[in-house]
Amino acid sequence: MSRHTSSLTPEQFEGFGRELDAIKEKVIADLxxxxxxxxxxxxxxxxxxxxxxxxxxIFPPAWLAGTALLSVSKILDxxxxxxxxxxxxxxxxxxxxxxxxxxxxxxxxxxDQWRHSHNFTHHTFTNIVGMxxxxxxxxxxxxxxxxxxxxxxxxxxxxxxxxMLFQYGVALHELEAERIRSGEITLGDKREVLEQIWRKTxxxxxxxxxxxxxxxxxxxxxVFAGNMTANLVRNVWAFSIxxxxxxxxxxxEFSMEEAxxxxxxxxxxxxxxxxxxxxxxxxxHILSGNLxxxxxxxxxxxxxxxxxxxxAPQVREICERYGLPYNSGPLPKQFGTVVRKIVRLALPSxxxxxxxxxxxxxA
Amino acid sequence: xxxxxLLGLLAGPHGVDRYTxxxxxxxxxxxxxxxxxxxxxxxxxxxxxxxxxxxxAGLRAGQYxxxxxxxxxxxxxxxxxxANAEGAALVELTIASHDGGVVSEHLxxxxxxxxxxxxxxxxxxxxxPEVRPRRLLLIAGGSGITPVMAxxxxxxxxxxxxxxxxxxxxxxxxxxxxxxxxxxxxxxRVLYGCTRAPGGDLDGHLDxxxxxxxxxxxxxxxxxxxxxxxxxxxRYRPDAKAESFAPAPLVIPYSPGGxxxxxxxxxxxxxxxxxxxxxxxxxxxxxxxxxxRMGICHTCTRRKVRGVVRNVxxxxxSTDADEAVQICVSVAVGAVDIxx
Numbered sequence: 071m072s073r074h075t076s077s078l079t080p081e082q083f084e085g086f087g088r089e090l091d092a093i094k095e096k097v098i099a100d101l102x103x104x105x106x107x108x109x110x111x112x113x114x115x116x117x118x119x120x121x122x123x124x125x126x127x128i129f130p131p132a133w134l135a136g137t138a139l140l141s142v143s144k145i146l147d148x149x150x151x152x153x154x155x156x157x158x159x160x161x162x163x164x165x166x167x168x169x170x171x172x173x174x175x176x177x178x179x180x181x182d183q184w185r186h187s188h189n190f191t192h193h194t195f196t197n198i199v200g201m202x203x204x205x206x207x208x209x210x211x212x213x214x215x216x217x218x219x220x221x222x223x224x225x226x227x228x229x230x231x232x233x234m235l236f237q238y239g240v241a242l243h244e245l246e247a248e249r250i251r252s253g254e255i256t257l258g259d260k261r262e263v264l265e266q267i268w269r270k271t272x273x274x275x276x277x278x279x280x281x282x283x284x285x286x287x288x289x290x291x292x293v294f295a296g297n298m299t300a301n302l303v304r305n306v307w308a309f310s311i312x313x314x315x316x317x318x319x320x321x322x323e324f325s326m327e328e329a330x331x332x333x334x335x336x337x338x339x340x341x342x343x344x345x346x347x348x349x350x351x352x353x354x355h356i357l358s359g360n361l362x363x364x365x366x367x368x369x370x371x372x373x374x375x376x377x378x379x380x381x382a383p384q385v386r387e388i389c390e391r392y393g394l395p396y397n398s399g400p401l402p403k404q405f406g407t408v409v410r411k412i413v414r415l416a417l418p419s420x421x422x423x424x425x426x427x428x429x430x431x432x433a
Numbered sequence: 434x435x436x437x438x439l440l441g442l443l444a445g446p447h448g449v450d451r452y453t454x455x456x457x458x459x460x461x462x463x464x465x466x467x468x469x470x471x472x473x474x475x476x477x478x479x480x481x482x483x484x485x486x487x488x489x490a491g492l493r494a495g496q497y498x499x500x501x502x503x504x505x506x507x508x509x510x511x512x513x514x515x516a517n518a519e520g521a522a523l524v525e526l527t528i529a530s531h532d533g534g535v536v537s538e539h540l541x542x543x544x545x546x547x548x549x550x551x552x553x554x555x556x557x558x559x560x561x562p563e564v565r566p567r568r569l570l571l572i573a574g575g576s577g578i579t580p581v582m583a584x585x586x587x588x589x590x591x592x593x594x595x596x597x598x599x600x601x602x603x604x605x606x607x608x609x610x611x612x613x614x615x616x617x618x619x620x621x622r623v624l625y626g627c628t629r630a631p632g633g634d635l636d637g638h639l640d641x642x643x644x645x646x647x648x649x650x651x652x653x654x655x656x657x658x659x660x661x662x663x664x665x666x667x668r669y670r671p672d673a674k675a676e677s678f679a680p681a682p683l684v685i686p687y688s689p690g691g692x693x694x695x696x697x698x699x700x701x702x703x704x705x706x707x708x709x710x711x712x713x714x715x716x717x718x719x720x721x722x723x724x725x726r727m728g729i730c731h732t733c734t735r736r737k738v739r740g741v742v743r744n745v746x747x748x749x750x751s752t753d754a755d756e757a758v759q760i761c762v763s764v765a766v767g768a769v770d771i772x773x
Contacts, residue, residue: 098747106506114455121452158731161757162749164508167451169757170731174446181446190724190732270446277442285443337727371729 074322074343076393078335087335089388094370097377098162105374106163109151112356116146127296128286140300142357145307147176149359150375156185159374170372177304178241180270183263187243193371197316197344198324204316205323207232207239208248211415213323218418225416226409236305241267307357310405311348315364318346319407320397341368342389346397347382348404355379365396458549459486466524468548474610478529478576480516481544485524485552494519494587495559495580495655497676500526501551504539509753510551511536514559514580514657514676516611519587524552527610529576559657559676561588566652567595572639572666572673574602574658580676581657582611589618598622598648602639602662605630622647639665692765696773697738705769710742710760714773721760721773728762735760740769 123139126132152175160168195201278297283290348362363378453460466483627633654673724732728746
């Protein structure tokens with residue numbers, strides 16, 4: 071893995087992996103009632119805000135409050151609850167309502183497809199160009215390692231559209247649009263996937279844009295607009311948090327060769343180099359689904375996310391000791407570097423697609 | 434039909450129950466119950482009355498159901514045979530401390546009015562036929578008295594005029610729950626066997642003289658208790674209907690291989706070779722869904738029907754029946770049954 075900013079000897083990888091394993095084991099041994107109470111409190115708050123928000127939307131003077139509550143509720147449902155529960159973070163509780171395999175969330179993407187594309191593909195092959203489909207969602211050029219084509223001149227425009235329509239972008243993840251474009255597979259191969267997406271999306275659309283507005287009678291347009299705004303707010307927020315997780319300045323990508331026959335320690339190493347954290351307060355962390363602790367999440371995707379904050383200093387200390395970067399910064403700064411990358415990669419990379427990490431090493 | 438479909442759409446994707454239960458844990462279509470009364474029935478046992486959120490459909494006297502409680506954030510489920518008469522509004526459980534299980538200990542310590550537990554649908558064939566036998570011998574060991582009480586109370590309620598004898602084995606007489614109530618039942622002969630203290634009507638463990646003393650030539654014999662008691666009864670009455678409670682699973686130190694692995698959904702079994710269950714399932718010709726193969730993605734998570742498995746990635750040991758386990762990093766500790 072020589073082209074990266076840092077590397078370790080096999081013995082160091084071994085020790086590094088063991089230290090991280092020890093952190094995980096300590097948290098697992100400590101899991102208990104407080105963790106379940108926490109996620110149930112979040113669920114209760116989310117459902118309460120959802121009901122209150124939808125109730126207020128019927129009264130036009132309360133439109134803003136209703137929309138705000140519904141937006142926060144959708145953000146909590148998707149991130150701190152949905153994303154984390156579906157990772158199996160609460161599997162140990164044995165509570166069917168917190169079952170990773172059974173949970174369904176309030177967004178277009180069918181939970182079963184998400185579990186495959188995210189929990190398996192993205193989390194196993196994190197930042198491996200050509201395998202991790204989160205690198206650009208099959209639409210964008212997010213790494214110098216992706217060959218430039220004239221299509222990518224529209225990179226910033228596609229990114230903006232993806233942000234606004236993020237739930238549909240996520241829903242279409244399993245369609246593998248880029249493989250269809252390249253002729254590797256046909257749309258017909260994805261018939262079942264498309265049908266599942268359509269069934270889920272239809273229900274979501276019927277709920278937010280037909281049933282709830284109609285129930286409001288003459289105020290239907292207000293409810294429609296409120297629901298649309300809440301979905302949009304959630305889309306923009308989720309896009310921002312997720313893109314700041316892997317694409318700020320300094321995060322690195324890997325090739326399939328580099329990731330072949332990885333040890334546990336090397337896998338941890340790739341997760342750390344490919345992820346970036348966001349700094350902020352407690353509310354910010356909860357609203358981000360604790361994906362603000364992206365590094366810790368990628369090391370231990372099935373530990374309850376509320377635990378990431380307490381282990382972050384330990385992870386950071388280990389990284390410092392092994393000379394590995396620990397990418398962390400406030401949202402505006404990190405997002406700024408993501409936008410810069412999206413714009414820069416619209417044009418061909420300087421030096422004929424030389425990986426940036428290698429350029430840095432050579433300099 | 435239409436209103437419920439509309440409600441389902443509006444409450445989607447979580448469903449109406451996930452909202453109503455937040456107002457009151459009983460407002461759900463999941464079978465749950467609230468503890469409404471707790472009394473100490475003996476120095477070492479507790480009798481708990483449960484109000485189910487909907488009638489427990491089809492609970493016949495002598496059957497068992499499962500009770501689910503949460504202990505330090507983890508759900509645990511155990512079988513209990515209620516002691517209430519058939520058709521009673523409340524479900525009555527008597528829990529003895531020497532059961533030693535997680536659920537019993539939790540209930541003994543924490544059961545108080547207002548506590549919520551989960552219930553399953555009743556099951557079991559420890560029931561008296563609709564055409565009641567004329568001479569009925571009921572034998573109980575320890576907390577095995579509860580289904581016997583359910584049968585005795587039900588028969589009392591229907592003014593059954595046949596003969597009933599109850600033999601209850603306990604450590605000491607003071608451990609016998611329901612003594613006063615049984616003594617007050619007409620047409621019921623009650624004998625106590627004390628196995629660890631003086632007193633009682635019968636000496637030591639069950640033998641033929643005990644059976645003869647209780648009832649000569651019964652039409653039907655029922656026994657509920659530890660496996661040793663059931664075996665003893667069946668030596669004299671092979672036709673005895675029995676209900677046995679198995680001891681809590683013992684965690685043995687991990688030694689790989691040798692146990693029987695059953696993939697119960699496909700009816701295939703294999704001799705454990707010590708590797709993760711996923712590899713062994715694949716070698717047995719099954720194609721379970723899997724992903725990362727390193728314990729992070731939970732794609733391969735399956736229900737473990739019974740048995741003990743160890744997660745080699747976290748070291749966590751799963752002993753309870755019906756727990757979800759990640760088969761790519763789980764190895765068997767002894768015999769294991771996986772729903773696959």
